[in-house]
Amino acid sequence: MNACHSLKLRIFLRAAAGLLGACMTAGTAFALDWPAAPEKPKAGFGSARSDYLLAQILLGGEPVELRAAEDGEILFMAAQGGVPGSLPFPLGGMVALAHEDGFSTLYSGIEPDVFPHAAKVKKGDSLGKWNGSGTYGSVGPGFAVVDRKVQSWVNPLMLLPALESDRAPAIFDLSLARDGAVVEIAEGRKNTPPLGQGSYDRFGGSGDGNVSGFLSAPFRLSMSLNGVASAERTFDAAVASGEGLAFTGSKAPSGSGIDSEGRFFLGRVFLAKGAMRIRIRAESVYGSVRETTWILEVR
Amino acid sequence: VATRAREKSGKHRFRFWMLLLCVLYPLIASGTLEPETAVIPVRFEAYPSMATLPGSPPSKDSRESGSAVNIVLPVSAFASGNRAGYADSGGSILWAGNRSGIAAMDDSGWSSSVSDGGFSVSDPFGKALFETRLEGYPFFQAGRRFALREDQRGVTEIDTRGQALWTKEFPSIVTAFSAGGDIAAFGLLDGSIRSFARDGTEEIPIIPAGSRLSCIYSLAVSPDGKDIAAISGQDPQRFVVYRREGIAYTPAFRKDIPEASVRPLSAGFSADGSTLVAAIENGLVFFDLTGDRFRTLKNGLEDSYVRKILSLSGTTPLLMTLEGKNGRMAVGAISAAGTALLRFSFAASDADIVASGEGFVLALDDGLYRYEAVQR
Numbered sequence: 001m002n003a004c005h006s007l008k009l010r011i012f013l014r015a016a017a018g019l020l021g022a023c024m025t026a027g028t029a030f031a032l033d034w035p036a037a038p039e040k041p042k043a044g045f046g047s048a049r050s051d052y053l054l055a056q057i058l059l060g061g062e063p064v065e066l067r068a069a070e071d072g073e074i075l076f077m078a079a080q081g082g083v084p085g086s087l088p089f090p091l092g093g094m095v096a097l098a099h100e101d102g103f104s105t106l107y108s109g110i111e112p113d114v115f116p117h118a119a120k121v122k123k124g125d126s127l128g129k130w131n132g133s134g135t136y137g138s139v140g141p142g143f144a145v146v147d148r149k150v151q152s153w154v155n156p157l158m159l160l161p162a163l164e165s166d167r168a169p170a171i172f173d174l175s176l177a178r179d180g181a182v183v184e185i186a187e188g189r190k191n192t193p194p195l196g197q198g199s200y201d202r203f204g205g206s207g208d209g210n211v212s213g214f215l216s217a218p219f220r221l222s223m224s225l226n227g228v229a230s231a232e233r234t235f236d237a238a239v240a241s242g243e244g245l246a247f248t249g250s251k252a253p254s255g256s257g258i259d260s261e262g263r264f265f266l267g268r269v270f271l272a273k274g275a276m277r278i279r280i281r282a283e284s285v286y287g288s289v290r291e292t293t294w295i296l297e298v299r
Numbered sequence: 300v301a302t303r304a305r306e307k308s309g310k311h312r313f314r315f316w317m318l319l320l321c322v323l324y325p326l327i328a329s330g331t332l333e334p335e336t337a338v339i340p341v342r343f344e345a346y347p348s349m350a351t352l353p354g355s356p357p358s359k360d361s362r363e364s365g366s367a368v369n370i371v372l373p374v375s376a377f378a379s380g381n382r383a384g385y386a387d388s389g390g391s392i393l394w395a396g397n398r399s400g401i402a403a404m405d406d407s408g409w410s411s412s413v414s415d416g417g418f419s420v421s422d423p424f425g426k427a428l429f430e431t432r433l434e435g436y437p438f439f440q441a442g443r444r445f446a447l448r449e450d451q452r453g454v455t456e457i458d459t460r461g462q463a464l465w466t467k468e469f470p471s472i473v474t475a476f477s478a479g480g481d482i483a484a485f486g487l488l489d490g491s492i493r494s495f496a497r498d499g500t501e502e503i504p505i506i507p508a509g510s511r512l513s514c515i516y517s518l519a520v521s522p523d524g525k526d527i528a529a530i531s532g533q534d535p536q537r538f539v540v541y542r543r544e545g546i547a548y549t550p551a552f553r554k555d556i557p558e559a560s561v562r563p564l565s566a567g568f569s570a571d572g573s574t575l576v577a578a579i580e581n582g583l584v585f586f587d588l589t590g591d592r593f594r595t596l597k598n599g600l601e602d603s604y605v606r607k608i609l610s611l612s613g614t615t616p617l618l619m620t621l622e623g624k625n626g627r628m629a630v631g632a633i634s635a636a637g638t639a640l641l642r643f644s645f646a647a648s649d650a651d652i653v654a655s656g657e658g659f660v661l662a663l664d665d666g667l668y669r670y671e672a673v674q675r
Binding site: 051054073074076077078084086087088089091096098104106115135136151241244245254255 | 402405434437438440448451453467468469470471472475489512513516517561562563564565578604606607
């Protein structure tokens, strides 16, 4: 990722988070290197878990060693099993680095190397070895980016060098919920049962084609009704609020924006009598697009 | 024969040092006018009830070669080698089980995971109390039970039937925790402290200031919930105490710490809440809340890490286990006046201390050793 691209992404990120602070950091470049071999992640930013959304990625491949993604200093370090007191550490062994410009990176599921206290590290320095510790550790080491200035978690794929391949996201289905009843319409289905007129909660099932592991969010998911844009969710950042983390386009806490099947909430809409054309558009972080349209009969 | 002789020699050496410590104690504590509580070993041979523990008997050399075992979460329960359980103040073993199967433990009960998700909780006698399908990693303190979400950003408090009382999602990952009185406090990687009442009502967040980088490394909530102490930040790292004033916790004391740590640390109040000890890098902070008296102490074991801080009843000492380099561990005790009362080190791969009657039990790989606290 060149400096210009990095800068654009940073400005976009700040804007997406609803902030006006881009100019404060636009003069510096915060471009990360992959902490391990650049492979398709096994889980992406915004992946739906049982009752929350993942605010990190799980690195792909077989990363033996995790390296600092940028120059920084050790902010926090915990070894699996070496934590005093009653608090469990489900993320396993971890290292958190503080970088310039108020960014932090977090590496988990590893056995940290031994560092002098508050040691400074250079980009590419070893931080520890993947040891499979923690909940996700058996899948892959976790990697997260935090913008401490604005209390937001940032999609690492926006700041890491782009992967060579870029597959379009997948669109699985559309779900319409009303008064406890749920209508699920698969991606390729043309003939749908007629719906009653009224307000519906809309959920879109979609996944990132660039993730090799379990279901992951696309970078952006939008919906239009009869050609008019009506909802958009972007998995670029999750901003801290009083209730937890609010991913762009939804309200906190993060779990409130998914249904039991891991579909993403895309707002409530009133479906009037007649033919309703609903289109879902999913974009990858690198720009690939997939669209699916359903025509619903509303009586 | 050689092994027995070596073991006997080791015991004799240890008895000698213990006796020496007991003799020297009045000299060490001579500056104190009030009666002090001393911790003395009443016997060093293996705890008699150890024989009742199920499983294979400990190896004679296990204190030298025992494999490392993660400390689980005992407060007044014990964890020794690959066993964990409960002993009453009279020394009888109430229940013991495989330590590897225990996810969380305190004197109110212990937890183990169930095969199809969730976890169960049993009392100190091993009787099942409830089973819950709630996801997360259980942890207990001050009679309260919680489950930490797998991404370390969410927590649920659980009632006595296994039902969720409240659930919160944090903006950052949890790095420290303590509970006392009606307050449960969580320290976050972002440097804030979030505390909750028993009904889940969130208190006004505490955000220690004055450091270039923010992070919470340890937390201790006083037994009445009115004071919260923390080790926070980098450059400088600070020891901070907050006291409840009306509806919020306000800064009551802060002091820079000379040598910063990046690791999670232990901290704990005395049972009466008048003093506290917090681990720092290569040492300890002692703080007397009645007079805002602050002092730093060396923990006496080179390059060691405080694994656990435990308070005995009333104003009796704060105790701690230390983990050093090369398989050395130690137990230390600090009086209510902030005086180092006792410290002895030994070769072990794991050690734990638990309150027991008027003293404590030291749990090692090869058995349990009981010590009593006496007024002098």
